Amino acid sequence: MTRRTIADRARGFLREWSIPRQIAGQSHRDEAARSSLSRDLRPRLEEADTVGTGICPYCAVGCAQRLYARDGRLIHVEGDPRSPINQGTLCPKGAATFGLLTSPQRLQHVLYRAPHADRWEVKPLDWAMDRIAALVKRTRDETFVRELPDGTRVNHTLGLASLGGATLDNEENYLIKKFFSGGLGMVWIENQARV
Amino acid sequence: MPSLGATYGRGAATLPQWDVANADAILIMGSNMAESHPIAYRFVLQAKQKGATVMHADPRFTRTSAMADLYAPVRAGSDIAFLGGIIRHILENDLWFREYALHYTNLATIIDERFRGADELDGVFSGWDEEGRRYVYDSWQYEGMTVPSSLAEHHVNTTESFNDETKRLSHAPVPQDLTLEHPNCVYRIMRRHYARYTPEMVERVTGCPADVFLKVCEALTRNSGRERTATICYAVGWTHHSTGVQIIRAAAIIQALLGNVGRPGGGILALRGHTSIQGSTDIPTLYNMLPGYLPMPHAYKPHDTLKDYLEIEETPTGWWSNFPKYAVSLFRAWYGDAATPGNDWGYDWLPRIVGDHSQLPLTLAVRDGIIKGLFVMGQNPVVGSSNAGMVRRGLANLEWMVVRDFTETETAAFWHHGDARPQDIATEVFLMPCTFAGEKAGSFTNTHRLVQWHDAVVEGPGDSRSELWFMHHLALRVKALYAGSTDPKDAPVRHLTWDYPVRGPKQEPDAEAVLKEINGYTWASDPAERRQIADFKDLKDDGSTACGCWIYCGAFPADDHNKTRDRTPDGPDGPGTHLNWAFAWPSNRRTLNNRASADPDGKPWSERKRLLWWDAEQERWTGHDEPDFPEEKPPHFEPDWDSKPTGMDAITGNDPFIMIADGKASLFVPSGLKDGPLPTHYEPLESPVPNPLYKQQGNPTAKRWEHDDNELHPIGDPAHPYVLTTYRLTEHHSGGAPTRSVPTTAELQPEGFAEIPPELAAELGITTLDWVVLETARGAIETRALVTERLRPFVIDGRRVHQIGMPWHYGWHGYATGDIANVLTACVGDPNTSMHENKALTCALRKGRLAR
Structure with missing residues (x-):
């Protein structure tokens, strides 16, 4: 690498500096804004090997997003310019979607807290699923009522409850309602609609 | 939203968000739209750039106020006094859109002679049962006719036989006096009811200066009519009150009086707060409804058998007369071949509700130890629930709790924070990592009923899984545990259809297969022989169709067409209804009640506000949107009353509100609302002042x-x-x-x-x-x-x-x-x-x- 002289560096600086070129008539939005740095910058999106259509997970406006990934890792989330709702824009929350999916505070494993314990312990997913299924059956069997004392048919359990749904997919809501209500006979099923 | 449901027939935003840009005036109230829904607020600013007047009424001066032409300060909880004042201003100054409101609303309808209003009874209506703290609804009915609600619970308790009375809707047109002279027509009742909501009274109750209030009235009315339309936007600033439903009702009355519903740039935009809160209401993870706004069977209603349930909940006239088709198709989807005519399609397996099982009583039932096991999926009640300290302490009474979220929430951590003593808390807690949109595929329904698909682009980290995965694999495990049972209580678990295909090493269920079931298909035991149904008009009540949520019919209209994934917007020269961008329920209609965008003769009210019109040559409704009306029903159609018409045959060609039993917007709501047929100002339950308008301080039925x-x-x-x-x-x-x-x-x-x-x-x-x-x-x-x-x-x-x-x-x-x-x-x-x-x-x- 050759060492540049002060004069070379001054010339380089003047060449890169936008103001003289603007005075010379170049547009500040275009030609005068270019520099060797901006010429060499490449959009991150060029590296993506996958792009998918997304919908913002926060409020109910329904802004469309594009999600870009490379080698199975998310690299960028931006507003979808085609959307008649957001036309490429996102608000501060929507723009944080990438930060949400890559938050350092995300859980990787199932945490379990045994009765009276003062700490979490990591548990295998399969173990947790089996244990929860057994608890569901136990509680349902203990609390299921077919008829009230006066003979009124109720076919339900008041011992099981579910909260949540407004942040989930329609398909997920459907399976929650179908299995919890239509299968198990739960009636305490609620989401954020009343919050 | 029972307010919009009771007034217009469906509890959802009436217009797409982008259509706000076509408004000539916009009133934002009960919402800080610029900060809470900033991207939707762009359409408000677009309208403003085109000359619209933007108004914001709110207890706080926010960024929404800063961008508005007019800011009206109002005390929190005084909204009905403000809106009631607008209704009075419209009626007393004859500023309502006469041809629209006279024909498309129940303004001229005559109410039972026993009716007495809150103006006469100092804040309560006739039918008040002081001991039961509830109303009996007989005196609120139309003269000689009982009207079922368009809400999920069509049936309401009346002293006389509800169903015999509602059948009279098929005998004759509703009693009306189009001259509006009859003392008990809705117009006269409303004038009496709102007479005391003067600008001076508005100032006294809300704190908003009378001259500012009058400017809002003037801008709203000046920008409504044949040539112009106004939009009202609201959010939880209206719903979070003991009078929330009636606040929104008051806005719905204003919009119907001014002729702003079903027209471009007009309507009510409900701004909802969670990405699929509309979807989780349509496909309800809510206690009181089955998918598609069907009522949950109730132990204390005449819901004993399927026949009772269908008969009592079917409305004789209007679109809801199709209710049995939607109910039977749902039971077929859930119980498959086990559902037969002999066992009432499995109706008996459904649980019965016995009261209010909503979130607030749920948290009390947790505290009281009635609930033993709780699932919390993507919600954080220790922060979000009312009386959160009580909620947090109550969780310690659970035997077990499953929290599914992406991080440790306050709810998951209730047992080790603050004054909690872990050694004293026996609750078994599971905290399971979830995945997000982008890591799982599925659809969200946005605030204007638009169902949009999102792809799975990457895998979620570690053991994180979707709720779809969790519900699927939990259901399979529990079904396996009950597989050998012969106990009749376990029949619904065993018979529930559950054949979703899975893919990949994680065995993730195919979300499209679930959406196909929600959409509905012709029933066949063999999944390979099922055919997607493109429109809910093709659903049947004979078990030949299965459908998980009738209003989503058309979201997946063909085996290879997931319409929620369509992504073709209209170009700059297109009509701007974007019919090929995703799917909007019902049947891809973007503006609800859009028959009202044309006059009684079927012509657009004005060139400027064209949306839908009657094409006399083709003999069908046509325009820029899918018609929210029978495509071939001519504008001058009159029912043949001699034949005792039912269903849509009893709806005339100029009744745009087809989900309501008489096809007209209900300014006055005869049944379905528990606190009155007309919005009335009550003070919040905790208020610094006595109610200046009535002796009745707060909502008596709260x-x-x-x-x-x-x-x-x-x-x-x-x-x-x-x-x-x-x-x-x-x-x-x-x-x-x-x-x-x-x-x-x-x-x-x-x-x-x-x-x-x-x-x-x-x-x-x-x-x-x-x-x-x-x-x-x-x-x-x-x-x-x-x-x-x-x-x-x-x-x-x-x-x-x-x-x-x-x-x-x-x-x-x-x-x-x-x-x-x-x-x-x-x-x-x-x-x-x-x-x-x-x-x-x-x-x-x-x-x-x-x-x-």
Whole structure:
């Protein structure tokens, strides 16, 4: 690498500096804004090997997003310019979607807290699923009522409850309602609609 | 939303968000749209650039107010007084859209002669049962005719046989007096009811200067009519009241009187707060409905057999007469081949509700140990629930709890925070990592009924799984545990259809297969022989069709067409209804009740506001949107009353509100609402002042759950003199987990605070950044003071009233923290929805910190 002289560096600086070129008539939005740095910058999106259509997970406006990934890792989330709702824009929350999916505070494993314990312990997913299924059956069997004392048919359990749904997919809501209500006979099923 | 449902027939936003750009005036109230729904607010600004008048009425001066042409300050909880004042202004000055309202609403309909209004009875309506604290609805009915509700529960309790009475809707047209002279026509009743809501009274109750109020009236009415339309936008600033449903009803009445419903740039935009809160109401993870707004069978209603249920809930006239088709198709989807005509399609397997099982009583039932096992999926009730301290302490009474979220939430951590003693808490807690949109495929339904698909682009980290995966694999496990059972109680678990294909090493269920079932198909035992149904008109009540949610029929109309994934917007020269961008329920209709965009003859009211019109040559409705009306019913169609018509045969060619039994917007609601046929101002349950309008102080039917850890303050309580209102910030979301745990949003709003008006701060010696303590009968919290002129004192009925505002997102977890505002709020509810009243309560305030 050759060492540049002060004069070379001054010339380089003047060449890169936008103001003289603007005075010379170049547009500040275009030609005068270019520099060797901006010429060499490449959009991150060029590296993506996958792009998918997304919908913002926060409020109910329904802004469309594009999600870009490379080698199975998310690299960028931006507003979808085609959307008649957001036309490429996102608000501060929507723009944080990438930060949400890559938050350092995300859980990787199932945490379990045994009765009276003062700490979490990591548990295998399969173990947790089996244990929860057994608890569901136990509680349902203990609390299921077919008829009230006066003979009124109720076919339900008041011992099981579910909260949540407004942040989930329609398909997920459907399976929650179908299995919890239509299968198990739960009636305490609620989401954020009343919050 | 029972308010819009009871008035227009469907509880959803009537127009797409982008159509707000076509409005000539926009009133935003009960919403800080610029900060809570910033991207939707772009359409308000687009309208403003084209000359629209933008108005904001709110207790706080926010960024929405800053961008509006007109800001009207109103005391929290006084909205019906303000809106009632607008209704009076419209009626007394004859500013309503006569041809529209006369034909398309029940303005001319004659009400039962026994009806007495709140104007006569000092704040209650006829039919009030003081002992039962409820109304009997007979005197609210149309003269000689009982009208079923268009809400999920069509049947209401009346003293006379409800169904025999409703059948009279098929005998003759509803009794009307188009001259509006009859003393008991809705027009006369409304004029009497709202006569006292004068501009002076509006100022006395709301604190809004009468001249500012009149400017709002003037701008709204000037921009409504044949050539012009106005939109009203609202959010939870209206719903979070003990009168929330009737606040929205008042807005719905204004829009129907002004002829602003079903037309371009007109309507009511409900701005909802969670990405699929509309979807989770349509496909309800709610206790009182089955998918598609069908009523949940109720133990204390005549719902004993399927025949009873269908007969009692079917409305004789209007679109809801198709109800049996939707119900039987749902049971077929759930119970498959096990559902037969002999066992009432499995109807008996459905659980019966026995009362109010909504969120507030749910949290009380957890506290009382009735509920043993609780699932919490993507919700954070320890931050988001009213009386959050009680909710947190109550969780210790659970035997077990499963929390599914992406990080440890305050709810998951209830057992090891603050005063909790883990050694005393026996609850078994599972905290399971979830995945997000982008890591799983599925659809969300946005605030204007638009169902949009999102792809799975990457895998979620570690053992994170979707709720689809969790429900699928939990169901398979539980079904296996019950597989050998012969106990009749276990029949629904065993018979529930559950054949979703899975893919990949994680065995993720195919979300499209679930959407196909929601959409509906012709029934065949062999999945390979099922054919997707493209329109709910093809659903049957004979078991030949299966459909998980009838209003989503058309979302997946063919085996290879997931319409929610369509992504073709109209170009700049297109009509701007974007029919090829995703799917909107019902049947891809973008503007509800759009028959009303044409006059009674079927012609557009004006060239400027064209949307749908009758094409006499083709003999069908045509235009820029899918018609929300029978395509081939001519505008001059009249029912043949001699034939006792039912269903849509009883709806004339100029009745645009097809989900209502008489096809007309219900200004006056005869059944379905528990607190009155017309919106009436009641004070919040905790109020600093007596009700200036009536002797009746608060909503007489409001839900109260009296308990020593859920006490309310008396009216004008000197110990709790200030009005407190809670609200949201742009940078945070609801219970806060998905933003307080994200570095960028946490950095933008790092810590909780309370907004305090300068006058009150001076009285109490508080300056910005001081620690302050807020306290109610439910609890006390500390936070930082933000002294700001955005809040101002009001003079209410001669008395100075201060308001404090506090964002409710904060908790102790994540990067951005603060005390939980909901520790201050109480479990009280709107009688129709059990919605809480966190937008208007009273509190004490002092400088200093809590002793902990």
